[in-house]
Amino acid sequence: MAALTKNHGVRFIDAGEDARTVQAPDFSTIALVAPADEANPSIFPLETNVHLYGDEADKIATLGDAGELSMAIDDILSEGINASILVRRVAKATSRNEQLGAIIGDPSDRTGLWGLLDARAQTSVRPGIIVPPGFCNESPIGATIATMTNRGADYTHADVTFTAAGAVVVPKGHCVITGGKVDVVIDDAGFGIPNTCTMTITGDGAGAAGTVEVGAVANPVALAASAVAKRVLGISVIDGPNLDRVAAAQWAERLKRDNGRYLYAIDPALRRFAVLDGADDTILTRPASTTVAALFAKRDRERGGPYWSPENQTSSAIVGTARPVSYYDGEIDHEANFLINAGVNTFIEGKELFGSETLSNDSNWRFINKVRTENAIRASLPGALRKWRGELFTAHNALMVVKTVEYFLDELVSLGVVLGYTRYFDRALNPNANMRQGILRIELPHENTPIISDMVFGMRPYAPAFDILASDIQRALGGYEAIAA
Structure with missing residues (x-):
């Protein structure tokens, strides 16, 4: 082996490489961005990402009662989960519009929502479900x-x-x-x-x-949340206007755009019984986004990943919705269906989450589970494929790259969250000039599994049923002979 460094004796070399196993990251951490002006600044500094779990009661208590953060965490924990939560505290503003500006923050300074771009680097936790609780409902x-x-x-x-x-x-x-x-x-x-x-x-x-x-105009907090969610491969749960169905539809229409696939809208607000320190316990009207975020995380934990819709779960904590939402099984003329057709999800019967819609203007990304599955694929593969960065551009290594992708997608197909896929090397997209520069392009067409949204049964008369009836009658009258006319 003259091509290798000369050696006199025994040595070991890595003779080959195999495909790698892909590890999907967690997408269930709920990121809250809101003010809490009584918070302990040494534990929750302004404009800083802080990670906590729901059972860290001592830390949560230091948020104080003022502002939105402590109540938002109560909404989440009331669903009976020990959630993973990222808290980003922003300054309390004197006017509502200024508060919206603080929630949005500045993309170049990485403040407000934009500060979540640094969350993974600062906390080793990915913000999977972004919630600016109660700050997306206006159309400023x-x-x-x-x-x-x-x-x-x-x-x-x-x-x-x-x-x-x-x-x-x-x-x-x-x-x-x-x-x-x-x-x-x-x-x-x-x-x-x-x-x-x-x-x-x-x-x-x-x-x-x-x-x-x-x-x-379109709510700027929701727009910022969608842009940040796209960057971190998460989604954002946003609150509708909590007025009526027409206002909700108009609000949603202003938000429908390319990045709308990362937005899960919910309307109306919810009622929840709250135990308040130093005040009479009462039933509060709360943003629905925090409860819905908890239901997302709850389903993720129950089924092992972000690939399933959160709908059809009943809330453990809410006592009703802020306004009645009509719903009738088997009919289409009711408010719940009106909202779904507008891209707005809701609660039916005062307790059950209804809808898997996004605010995408592309029907391929209508369902939130398809978006989260795609996020998981795009977030999972780069880490596993990093092994081949810097390796020699050989057919074997190209095959190992493809095999790594295949193993992961085969598992997703087995789980039922991807319907099917194919992969191929398109020579026209891999010209010699590109390959000389180390560029390998593999085509990966695939289809993420939609939900069952509309169950249609064609109802019509079935005349052969009378043949069955006649046979039953003949058997029942078996001992009676026919009488000639």
Whole structure:
């Protein structure tokens, strides 16, 4: 073996590599982002990811009673699970709009929801179910339409500035110039505009002016939660407006988009009996998102993974919903079905979770279990395939990469959470130039298993049943002879 380093004696080398076993990470940790202004800052510092389990009562007690975090944890633990929980405490704000801004945070500073991007690095725990409890139900007011009252003349360049007194985020936009005349495009609707919004156009021409209409826009907390969930391969449970079914449908429609597949919307709010320190115990109206998050985690633990829908579970803690939601078995004209068709999940009969819908605008990702299964696949494979990074680009090593993927997907098929898959090496997608740079592309078409959503039975008359009846009659009258007419 002249190609190896010369040796006089005995030695051992690793002669070959086998496919690796894929280990799916945990997706059941519930990440809460909310204020708790009485919390002990040494245990729960602001803008810091803190991991705890539900049985750490001493630590939970230091959150205090003010704010949302301690009540949210009570909602979760009341479902009878010892949950894994990530707590991210944000500052208490003086106004609702400012509080929404604190929950959202800043993506470059990694504050608010965006701070969950660092959670795994800081705590070794993956935020699988993200909940900003009770902060997604509004449709804040933002700029919707910019109307030119005068397009002006002789412009070669122009800028637009929006003014909205008291807004949390002031709208932003840009000018489009055609033939010296100006049009305005709104790039950022802003949010939290309490009154009116105006715009001012400056440039090298003259006369351009317009008005700005304001109205309801998509909830920015939910949008941020969906973006963060996509990055960490989790999902976010968000609360609807808790008003009526039409308001819930309109709220959901504003949120439907590509990242909507990572959002599980729930409406209305829930009623739960609460034991309060220093006050009369009472039945509270609580955000439904925390209870639903607990049901997600509960099903994950019962079945061993994130591949199943949480629906059809009954809550152990709620005493009802904040408003009645009509439901009738075998019928379609009821509020529960209306909400499902709008992408909003709900509770029926005051206790049972109903729906597996996401807010995706792509019907392939309509069901939340398909999204979580895909998240599990994409989160699990890279770690197992890391072994071959840096290995020689040989047919054997390429085969081991494929075999590793096969073993994992075969197991998912056996569990019933993936219907089927195939894999192949497309030569056209692996040109020599790419392979020379160490790039291997394997196609992996697969189909995650949907839920049973609509059971349809075709009901029609069945005439052969009378043959059965006639036979039964003949047997019953067996001793009687037919009398000729």
